[in-house]
Amino acid sequence: MGYMDNYERDAYGIVAFWLRNNLEHGQFFDREISHHELELARVNQSMVQNLAGIWQQAEQKQGDLTTLVNESEQAISEFRHFLLHGMDKALRCQVIVSTPVALMDHMIREAEESNNVFDLMKSGGQVLVSDSVLHESVFWLRQMADHLAFVQHYLDPSNYELQDKVRKMTHKFERLFLQANALNTIIRKPRTEMLPVLNAFRQMVISETKDLEKFKLELDALIKQCAAITTAPPDLLEHLAREAHHLWRNLEEGITT
Structure with a gap:
């Protein structure tokens, strides 16, 4: 790829x-x-x-x-x-x-x-690492869940397996978004250290977002081969994959960019 x-x-x-x-x-x-x-x-x-x-x-x-x-x-x-x-x-x-x-x-x-x-x-x-992890998660996990909902919107209903996979991934990222919001109030400021529960969440989001980026690129390849029936705009999936990459990179580096 x-x-x-x-x-x-x-x-x-x-x-x-x-x-x-x-x-x-x-x-x-x-x-x-x-x-x-x-x-x-x-x-x-x-x-x-x-x-x-x-x-x-x-x-x-x-x-x-x-x-x-x-x-x-x-x-x-x-x-x-x-x-x-x-x-x-x-x-x-x-x-x-x-x-x-x-x-x-x-x-x-x-x-x-x-x-x-x-x-x-x-x-x-400068943004503290814990603040950055929470900010990036709260903002981008909602965007990731949105992406999947929009992909489903563009996919033809006849793509039953793809539709099912997208629905499952959407629910997964909706749950991660809810968890990020919960941690945002559970872990109160000043967040001067990376608590184990937040670090575990960060690692989970990184792993799931890498998988999401991979899925978006696999679907992008299918669309470009005209092997998936969709009304998605050209290069939409590359756009979405780039944002997924941006999220997990920011979480790995503990920064807000």
């Missing part, structure tokens, strides 16, 4: 990771906007073009880092506001898109997390 999460985990690489995530969200969303919604599509394409230009700068490590972070934060904030507006219209049945509202909310949460990371970068703040 040729895939790997090969972004450099330096400051430019972190910015590039989050820009690429939001950029791809915009590209996926563009595919699901009805041709009746010309203005919505036009604005989304403008957002995508802006994010793509800044992402290329980050990928090539061009320009001043502070300026790049500020531009990234501004572009992603604008994309977030656009998605919020679209989600509000979808809730009022005033717009025609095939993107589920839950998926729009998912993209908004990642946009918000992007800017939380940029704010942390600008402040130069």
Whole structure:
């Protein structure tokens, strides 16, 4: 399998990771906007073009880092506001898109997390390992459970075995998300040490997320071979696998990026 999460985990690489995530969200969303919604599509394409230009700068490590972070934060904030507006219209049945509202909310949460990371970068703040493990788990485990629900949404109902496997994995990650939330209140601040119960949970999440990344890439290969019937956007599974890789890497390293 040729895939790997090969972004450099330096400051430019972190910015590039989050820009690429939001950029791809915009590209996926563009595919699901009805041709009746010309203005919505036009604005989304403008957002995508802006994010793509800044992402290329980050990928090539061009320009001043502070300026790049500020531009990234501004572009992603604008994309977030656009998605919020679209989600509000979808809730009022005033717009025609095939993107589920839950998926729009998912993209908004990642946009918000992007800017939380940029704010942390600008402040130069440090996050304790235990705080980082809990934060990354609470945020990303919900995203992982979402991913599986969205994969099921795109899979054709005739894929009975795949549908069953995805459902089981969804339930697993929903339980892990609930456990992360429980530990977030059970283990109170200041979290100056890594308690054994949290470390055991971290190792469990790392193992399960590695398996999830592998499954996403196996499904990606099936889709690219036209061996799984699906309406999933091209390269969606690589996008999801990259985020799974990001989660277990952060947990292994005890950092928030």
